Amino acid sequence: MSQSKNTPPRTTPRFSATFDQFTISEIQRAAATGIYDIRGAGTKRKLPHFDDLLFLGASISRYPLEGYRERCDTEVVLGTRFAKKPIRLKTPVTIAGMSFGALSAQAKEALGRGASAVGTSTTTGDGGMTPEERGHSSILVYQYLPSRYGMNPDDLRRADAIEVVVGQGAKPGGGGMLLGQKISPRVAKMRDLPEGIDQRSACRHPDWTGPDDLEIKIEEIREITNWEKPIYVKVGASRPYYDVSLAVKAGADVIVLDGMQGGTAATQEVFIEHVGLPILSAIRSAVQALQDLDMHRKVQLIVSGGIRSGADMAKALALGADAVAIGTAALIALGDQSPDLAEEYAKLGTVPGAYDDWQEGRDPAGITTQDPELAARLDPILGGRRIANYLSVMTMEAQAIARACGKSHLHNLEPEDMVSLTLEAAAMTRIPLAGTEWYPGKTGF
Amino acid sequence: MSVALSNHQAIDLRETTIRKLNATLQSEDATGTWLVSHPEGRHSIAVGLTAPIDVTIDGQAGYYAGGMNQHANLVIKGNAGPGVAENMMSGAVRVEGNASMAAGATAHGGLLVIKGDAGARCGISMKGVNIVVRGSVGHMSAFMAQSGNLVVCGDAGDALGDSLYEARIFVRGTVKSLGADCEEKEMTAEDLQLLQRLLKEAGITEYSPESFRRYGSARRLYNFHVDNAAAY
Numbered sequence A: 001m002s003q004s005k006n007t008p009p010r011t012t013p014r015f016s017a018t019f020d021q022f023t024i025s026e027i028q029r030a031a032a033t034g035i036y037d038i039r040g041a042g043t044k045r046k047l048p049h050f051d052d053l054l055f056l057g058a059s060i061s062r063y064p065l066e067g068y069r070e071r072c073d074t075e076v077v078l079g080t081r082f083a084k085k086p087i088r089l090k091t092p093v094t095i096a097g098m099s100f101g102a103l104s105a106q107a108k109e110a111l112g113r114g115a116s117a118v119g120t121s122t123t124t125g126d127g128g129m130t131p132e133e134r135g136h137s138s139i140l141v142y143q144y145l146p147s148r149y150g151m152n153p154d155d156l157r158r159a160d161a162i163e164v165v166v167g168q169g170a171k172p173g174g175g176g177m178l179l180g181q182k183i184s185p186r187v188a189k190m191r192d193l194p195e196g197i198d199q200r201s202a203c204r205h206p207d208w209t210g211p212d213d214l215e216i217k218i219e220e221i222r223e224i225t226n227w228e229k230p231i232y233v234k235v236g237a238s239r240p241y242y243d244v245s246l247a248v249k250a251g252a253d254v255i256v257l258d259g260m261q262g263g264t265a266a267t268q269e270v271f272i273e274h275v276g277l278p279i280l281s282a283i284r285s286a287v288q289a290l291q292d293l294d295m296h297r298k299v300q301l302i303v304s305g306g307i308r309s310g311a312d313m314a315k316a317l318a319l320g321a322d323a324v325a326i327g328t329a330a331l332i333a334l335g336d337q338s339p340d341l342a343e344e345y346a347k348l349g350t351v352p353g354a355y356d357d358w359q360e361g362r363d364p365a366g367i368t369t370q371d372p373e374l375a376a377r378l379d380p381i382l383g384g385r386r387i388a389n390y391l392s393v394m395t396m397e398a399q400a401i402a403r404a405c406g407k408s409h410l411h412n413l414e415p416e417d418m419v420s421l422t423l424e425a426a427a428m429t430r431i432p433l434a435g436t437e438w439y440p441g442k443t444g445f
Numbered sequence B: 001m002s003v004a005l006s007n008h009q010a011i012d013l014r015e016t017t018i019r020k021l022n023a024t025l026q027s028e029d030a031t032g033t034w035l036v037s038h039p040e041g042r043h044s045i046a047v048g049l050t051a052p053i054d055v056t057i058d059g060q061a062g063y064y065a066g067g068m069n070q071h072a073n074l075v076i077k078g079n080a081g082p083g084v085a086e087n088m089m090s091g092a093v094r095v096e097g098n099a100s101m102a103a104g105a106t107a108h109g110g111l112l113v114i115k116g117d118a119g120a121r122c123g124i125s126m127k128g129v130n131i132v133v134r135g136s137v138g139h140m141s142a143f144m145a146q147s148g149n150l151v152v153c154g155d156a157g158d159a160l161g162d163s164l165y166e167a168r169i170f171v172r173g174t175v176k177s178l179g180a181d182c183e184e185k186e187m188t189a190e191d192l193q194l195l196q197r198l199l200k201e202a203g204i205t206e207y208s209p210e211s212f213r214r215y216g217s218a219r220r221l222y223n224f225h226v227d228n229a230a231a232y
Helices: A021-033 A105-117 A131-136 A153-158 A185-191 A210-224 A240-249 A267-275 A279-292 A311-318 A328-334 A340-348 A379-406 A424-429 B018-026 B189-201 B227-230
Strands: A054-055 A076-078 A088-089 A093-095 A140-144 A161-165 A231-236 A254-258 A300-304 A325-327 A418-420 B003-004 B008-014 B032-035 B054-058 B073-076 B092-095 B113-116 B125-134 B149-154 B168-171 B182-185 B213-219
Touching: A054 A311, A076 A153, A088 A254, A088 A418, A093 A105, A093 A379, A105 A131, A105 A328, A105 A379, A140 A153, A153 A210, A153 B227, A161 B018, A210 A240, A210 B018, A231 A240, A240 A279, A254 A279, A254 B182, A279 A424, A325 A328, A328 A379, A328 B227, A379 A424, A418 A424, B113 B189, B125 B189, B149 B189
Parallel strands: A093 A325, A140 A161, A161 A231, A231 A254, A254 A300, A300 A325, B008 B032, B032 B054, B054 B073, B073 B092, B092 B113, B113 B125, B125 B149, B149 B168
Antiparallel strands: A054 A418, A076 A088, B003 B008, B168 B213, B182 B213
């Protein structure tokens, strides 16, 4: 008799859903190193997102606009509440704050070139304003962060708008982090830090706490800048109704709401994946807060965190946002995750589409690095063209949807143009489930 | 309203708004000496100045007096609220009374003198400023201080110099406790010379540099290491 006849049948190897392969590798990594994992980018878990909404389009009850003949305007004006010089964007998609330090100078220049080419803004980050960035950005938003690295009144006055950063979606409640590999001599000088240290920037502002102080702080910034610049307040999505209400009370012209899909240069994996809200769940509450204060469209709302396309943009606007911001998507447009770099990603232990060790500064695309040789791989002019192309496509996609819904301006999109595909999305957005008039929490049936 | 007097220009904050005060002092035409009367705790007095003018604030100032100062010399003849001289770049701010929390926060340059005491977080995240406090400072002073010098003629509260970088701290009195990664350093001849100069610039002549102790970064937390996790 053969051996096989004596061996009882065995089940195939079965992997645990709870202890999946990534979880096992993380436990093994933690046990070997004794320190949490740090990485870049935003959350990677599956979350309710804009894909869970659909537009209805026009039919007998609504009539559409001609796709190539009738106007669908896209301009948005930000900072109309108090600023003497509001900013005017030709399209309601902007580049989110990313620092020189996290990104190479070439990448920052490319973002500025691309944004300027389509008439929108780009944003500094935790590290101050570089001359290249100012020079190549026709509309530049200057971030006012807890660290105040490189902060000075001359740059404040050179900016077109000022964004007081309270938090970001990838890490609401967390401070900045830039590991030593990326603290090059120039980055160190701009931040007034020793070269090569692991920079841990503060999570709270050093000279104000709470909304009453923030009101005084905003007034001080306005006094220093002659009340000219729009003042944004950026928050990570965590308690959007209350945060938006308090930011309005503190005197913000514009509120930036960043969901947990928003990227970071370097943060603990556990923080990225377990703190904050998906952006889909935060927009309706933020808009509600503005409406309750009679401030919707008077204080503008910029939404970010996982915006990828004109469809995402149109859905965010239809939920009540005035504009969207992109970060991760802009880096991909520049060349991040390119399949052309597969061999080099393999040397870093990863594959195109999964590269997230932005904190290491070894980015083969030359974007998230301070290594001069790697950074030189990114041509800022070509990169700028790619960004401009991508922003144009997003705008055209959003216009295509808006026209199909019969809207002559992107801002005329409204919740009633959409349905939810899932119960979760219906509950989060208060947009009825497709085929019904109902969303969780709605009464009166 | 601004009234030209014999040798200084006067602005009365009972009659003038903060906006008009700052617009006047920030004007490219602003020169000479200014007296701001009846400040009465208003916020953002004399912020964002850029010219080497002399401004005296005759009373109590609220939040952020002298914020982001460049080149101007300010004297506050009273107490100052939170964030006095925050992010100052150059020039000088002298507080004749006490200062609230976060005095000189993130300031990059210039001289901040506090003749009384300073509250919590004096010199937080300072980036090159010189701060001289004739009295004592509260807890967490020089937290994450990057560069510059903090001189305390009195005592320092808890967690002095927590997580500081390359700033130097000099304390004449007692230190309730040192923060993470802050340690006492040897007082060098260069330190003594620096201290002598700062005390002189602050108008403090009764204390000798030798009566101070020097504190700075142990630089143990400059790079992450698992064995230091408990220190954060």
